[in-house]
Amino acid sequence: MAQDGADRMIVMRDVHKWFGEFHVLRGITLEVARGQKVVVCGPSGSGKSTMIRCINGLEDYQRGEIVVDGIPLDGDVKHLDAIRREVGMVFQQFNLFPHLTVMENLILAPMHVKHMPRREAEELAMFFLERVRIPEQAHKYPGQLSGGQQQRVAIARALCMRPKIMLFDEPTSALDPEMVKEVLDVMIELAEEGMTMVVVTHEMGFARQVADFICFMDQGEIVEMAPPAEFFSRPRSERTRLFLSQILH
Amino acid sequence: MAVRSESPREIPRPPVSERIGPLAWLKHNLFSTWYNTLLTFLVLWLLWVTLVPFVEWAVVNATLAGTSKADCPADGACWALVRVRFHQYLFGLYPVEERWRVLLAFALLVAGMVPLFLPRMPRRILYAIVLILVYPPVAYLLFAGGRFGLVPVETANWGGLFLTLVIAGVGITTSLPLGILLALGRRSSMPVVRALSVAFIELVRGVPLVTILFMASVMLPLFLPPGVTIDKLLRALVGVSLFSSAYMAEVVRGGLQAIPKGQYEAAMALGLSYWQMMRLVILPQALRLVIPGIVNTFIGLFKDTSLVTIIGLYDLLGMAKLITTDPAWLGRAAESYLFAAFGFWIFCFGMSRYSMYVERVLAAGRERD
Numbered sequence: 001m002a003q004d005g006a007d008r009m010i011v012m013r014d015v016h017k018w019f020g021e022f023h024v025l026r027g028i029t030l031e032v033a034r035g036q037k038v039v040v041c042g043p044s045g046s047g048k049s050t051m052i053r054c055i056n057g058l059e060d061y062q063r064g065e066i067v068v069d070g071i072p073l074d075g076d077v078k079h080l081d082a083i084r085r086e087v088g089m090v091f092q093q094f095n096l097f098p099h100l101t102v103m104e105n106l107i108l109a110p111m112h113v114k115h116m117p118r119r120e121a122e123e124l125a126m127f128f129l130e131r132v133r134i135p136e137q138a139h140k141y142p143g144q145l146s147g148g149q150q151q152r153v154a155i156a157r158a159l160c161m162r163p164k165i166m167l168f169d170e171p172t173s174a175l176d177p178e179m180v181k182e183v184l185d186v187m188i189e190l191a192e193e194g195m196t197m198v199v200v201t202h203e204m205g206f207a208r209q210v211a212d213f214i215c216f217m218d219q220g221e222i223v224e225m226a227p228p229a230e231f232f233s234r235p236r237s238e239r240t241r242l243f244l245s246q247i248l249h
Numbered sequence: 250m251a252v253r254s255e256s257p258r259e260i261p262r263p264p265v266s267e268r269i270g271p272l273a274w275l276k277h278n279l280f281s282t283w284y285n286t287l288l289t290f291l292v293l294w295l296l297w298v299t300l301v302p303f304v305e306w307a308v309v310n311a312t313l314a315g316t317s318k319a320d321c322p323a324d325g326a327c328w329a330l331v332r333v334r335f336h337q338y339l340f341g342l343y344p345v346e347e348r349w350r351v352l353l354a355f356a357l358l359v360a361g362m363v364p365l366f367l368p369r370m371p372r373r374i375l376y377a378i379v380l381i382l383v384y385p386p387v388a389y390l391l392f393a394g395g396r397f398g399l400v401p402v403e404t405a406n407w408g409g410l411f412l413t414l415v416i417a418g419v420g421i422t423t424s425l426p427l428g429i430l431l432a433l434g435r436r437s438s439m440p441v442v443r444a445l446s447v448a449f450i451e452l453v454r455g456v457p458l459v460t461i462l463f464m465a466s467v468m469l470p471l472f473l474p475p476g477v478t479i480d481k482l483l484r485a486l487v488g489v490s491l492f493s494s495a496y497m498a499e500v501v502r503g504g505l506q507a508i509p510k511g512q513y514e515a516a517m518a519l520g521l522s523y524w525q526m527m528r529l530v531i532l533p534q535a536l537r538l539v540i541p542g543i544v545n546t547f548i549g550l551f552k553d554t555s556l557v558t559i560i561g562l563y564d565l566l567g568m569a570k571l572i573t574t575d576p577a578w579l580g581r582a583a584e585s586y587l588f589a590a591f592g593f594w595i596f597c598f599g600m601s602r603y604s605m606y607v608e609r610v611l612a613a614g615r616e617r618d
């Protein structure tokens with residue numbers, strides 16, 4: 001997909017991973033260029049979360065190679081730290097820190113990882129809270145917010161580290177239907193600004209609108225990878241067709 | 250069929266506040282059924298045969314005046330003993346003219362701790378750490394003397410409530426940090442660290458504290474080169490601290506286990522280091538969850554300090570025992586032990602109430618979910 005070598009933000013080459021005996025990733029090869037948006041879909045248990053979590057080292061892998069923005073993810077702790085500073089992640093379950101206010105959640109990493117002064121970190125946090133449209137909630141605790149608001153705070157928290165890449169693992173799956181849109185809108189805006197994104201989701205409307213290409217995973221493999229138009233109208237694999245028929249009705 | 254005392258079709262009752270007078274309350278709570286009535290009378294009778302003689306002995310027939318057992322009533326408590334020896338219960342055999350040093354040290358501690366309880370104190374944790382590092386040498390200098398013109402006082406003469414508080418205080422301030430480190434070690438991904446932590450915790454938990462104290466006082470000197478001695482009190486302090494840190498480790502581990510995996514992952518994904526993640530995200534949540542267990546361990550530790558009597562230190566209980574051997578008060582052991590028990594109870598009850606207060610404040614601080 002990416003032509004210019006310097007512009008390849010994520011490179012995964014023949015990545016294999018085992019959980020004990022279980023071969024969960026079977027040779028994943030994926031390249032994401034700067035500013036590209038990749039949507040990953042596939043049946044539950046196909047290894048989508050495991051793959052995306054490999055990109056920022058939340059899971060290790062046993063074979064193959066991962067390079068993020070030119071930094072190899074090779075077990076070197078310095079490389080891992082450097083990659084995590086560049087990669088933001090948003091989880092299905094939000095994972096906000098419940099003992100801290102929204103503001104404290106947002107300034108924690110900038111202050112302690114980037115050693116930013118508090119005042120500056122707070123200004124940055126307010127900037128992103130306004131971007132996700134909840135500046136008025138800054139002094140509440142996560143438990144006092146709705147699911148949609150919590151997920152928007154989680155996005156803002158990741159953005160406060162000024163990442164070059166954002167990973168989303170089913171960001172709307174734990175939300176009540178009426179809150180899905182407010183989160184997707186924030187993600188669409190982010191995509192329009194040129195953020196490099198890898199998004200695991202089954203929101204096919206979102207995929208159609210923002211994805212440069214869609215990855216379909218099954219049983220630890222990328223079965224099909226294509227731009228949305230092609231993916232939806234002319235799926236090549238039988239497994240993709242079956243999956244699409246199940247989620248598109 | 251089960252016996253039903255009330256018909257299910259009863260007319261709705263008035264609200265509780267209107268219904269309950271003292272008589273109605275009695276009837277409702279103590280005499281609602283025949284077996285409840287029986288139980289009520291049984292308990293009343295038990296109270297009558299135990300409490301009444303006790304109050305007669307401890308209050309009605311008791312005396313506070315007098316200077317020896319000759320002045321004591323035969324059928325009442327002789328609190329004169331406690332009055333006359335009160336200072337020994339507090340200070341043991343610490344020289345009378347030097348006791349101001351102990352009081353000064355405790356006053357310093359109280360003064361030093363005031364800022365910790367101010368509601369809007371910045372850098373509270375940092376202040377606490379500085380206090381923990383600075384206070385012990387100061388207190389030790391005051392207690393032991395030997396410098397700056399202070400008369401030396403051997404630790405063998407430290408005693409009474411003072412000694413109890415020294416041991417408990419040292420035990421409490423070292424067992425929490427040590428326990429946290431051991432708990433983290435036990436959950437570490439490094440096999441050596443994990444094995445060492447598990448071995449220490451299981452070894453120490455598997456042995457009674459008395460054994461540890463005995464080993465520290467009898468066996469340790471065997472391994473030391475001749476001429477080198479380690480202060481008896483220091484050995485007791487080390488024994489008590491290590492013992493309670495093993496228990497503390499398990500309490501803290503319980504809290505760590507209750508924190509969802511997602512919290513660790515979010516912290517790591519943000520780029521926090523292991524220690525930052527623990528300090529800023531995991532431990533604040535985990536410790537909050539186990540405050541009751543932590544305080545429980547503190548209370549246990551406080552009471553366990555009385556075991557140092559066995560290796561010849563005179564803490565509050567040891568002092569109470571020593572006083573009973575004084576011929577002037579022979580046969581007045583009950584008063585002495587009761588007073589010591591009361592001393593322990595005051596402190597343990599205080600800790601328990603304080604922990605309840607802390608939990609309430611934390612709960613009110615953020616109504617979650």
Ligand SMILES: Nc1ncnc2c1ncn2[C@@H]1O[C@H](COP(=O)(O)OP(=O)(O)O)[C@@H](O)[C@H]1O
Pocket residue numbers: 019022024042043044045046047048049050051
């Ligand atoms: N920590 C783990 N240990 C063992 N098996 C795991 C672990 N995490 C995930 N798995 C298994 O790996 C497979 C892929 O999981 P996952 O990547 O979460 O799938 P998806 O996100 O596509 O639903 C599943 O079968 C799951 O049970």
Ligand SMILES: [Mg+2]
Pocket residue numbers: 048049050170
């Ligand atoms: Mg998943």
